[in-house]
Amino acid sequence: MNQPIIETNTDFETRSLDAVCVNSSELSHPWWFNLKYLAAGILFGIILTKAEVISWFRIQEMFRLQSFHMFGVIGSAVAVGALSVFLIKKFNIKTIYGEEVDLPERPFNKGQIIGGLVFGFGWAMTGACPGPLFAQIGTGATVVIITLVSAIAGTWVYGLLRDKLPH
């Protein structure tokens, strides 16, 4: 009887390894419930595109301190996000299904420094973090599919070498 529960927990531990964005819900729903996230993603994609966050030029301006735009986007997003998280915690706001909102605690490890620098290099080269990669393809820059496939390959190689890398 205990077996499935243990398995589920191990699975969550593996899933949440090296990840901020996890599904913390313990409910299971039919697949079409996921259409909510498709809709949220569409909104995210429209905002990223219209605010030119997906623009290679805007990223270059940010890293050359030639424009406030990107700092303004990230800064105000964090301000609104932090206020929201504060309110959810303070008033113990539940999800629409009545679940307790779970906010992942992520302890420090060396990966955030080494991996962070590596990602920063890639960000300045491609002019895109992972979200914009998807959005750029949507805008018709089809060659970015190659960049995305390469990013998937990078993730795969990380998975392969994970145990040998400093953490």
Next chain:
Amino acid sequence: MLKWIQQPWPWYVAGPLIGLLVPVLLLIGNKSLGISSSLRHICAACLPAGIPFFKYNWKKEAWNLFFVAGVMGGGYLAATFLSHSNPVIVNEKLLKELQGYGITNHDSLVPTDLFNWPALLTLKGLILMVAGGFLVGFGTRYAGGCTSGHSIMGMSNLQLSSLIATTCFMAGGFIMANLILPLILQL
């Protein structure tokens, strides 16, 4: 109204809207905002190859794949129905610097002078698109998140690790854009 939407959105409109996605995703299903994990779920679904890091039930994270599919769709909708046809406004200094490397076209958000199919056969294109993409995928997973997961979600949750990660994203970007990228663009 439509005319206004077609202009590039200022940071004080876009930033708060992105910030609102944090509580929206938490409240509609206990999901933490993030994108880069989708790359891992694609590995787990398509080519786990017995690697422990990819041995988990990726279907539990299928929401993230729907989310990134939406981001792609959102890019399509914005470019097709909500865009203007003027060139992208770029800082004069940057424009001048890029002209020195032969990058003159700024009609679209992704510079077509650098990112196009034939360029894949050049060393410069290979480095920017293939090596650059690889670093994005490797680095985000090693760091445990990207600009969405760490910089927006993690910092909203006041995680020190996310602040450190974001600082390193920025440091890496500054080093690449100012010291290394000029050498690559010269190729």
